[in-house]
Amino acid sequence: MAPVSMGNIIGALALVLLLIVAVAWVFRRTGVATRMVKGNSILSVKHTQSIGARERLVVVEVDDKWLLLGVTQDNITNLMTMEKKAELESVKPAPFISSFQTALVNCIAQRKGESKK
Structure with missing residues (x-):
């Protein structure tokens, strides 16, 4: 097995965090997030x-x-x-x-x- 460098770990973590932010932004822009919460809204x-x-x-x-x-x-x-x-x-x-x-x-x-x- 090849040794895993610290740069690879940080790069993968940054990629996952960027993906989470992008998905949240898309949900907010398309209104999916508000439709999910709307059922409990008074x-x-x-x-x-x-x-x-x-x-x-x-x-x-x-x-x-x-x-x-x-x-x-x-x-x-x-x-x-x-x-x-x-x-x-x-x-x-x-x-x-x-x-x-x-x-x-x-x-x-x-x-x-x-x-x-």
């Missing part, structure tokens, strides 16, 4: 919506209630509390988008008409 984030550079709206589920939170860089504000819906798919989006699009097109057309006069 708090879960249902949806987030960014409304600015450092501002966002967050829907959080706690004990069969949904909280709408306004999150800024400095604080977190509870904007609304509601009972838990059956599922997010049951909530129908308002036809606001199409009406807003129509209103925006009409407004732009009016402005173009005013600028020609």
Whole structure:
């Protein structure tokens, strides 16, 4: 048998530690680690919506209630509390988008008409 040098042992140890760090980083980036812990969680984030550079709206589920939170860089504000819906798919989006699009097109057309006069 060939003698094992101290360099080989240190190299193998460094390789194993690097492999552990790489696997942990991949699990964290892909969300596998949070999905494994989610079963025991009493708090879960249902949806987030960014409304600015450092501002966002967050829907959080706690004990069969949904909280709408306004999150800024400095604080977190509870904007609304509601009972838990059956599922997010049951909530129908308002036809606001199409009406807003129509209103925006009409407004732009009016402005173009005013600028020609």
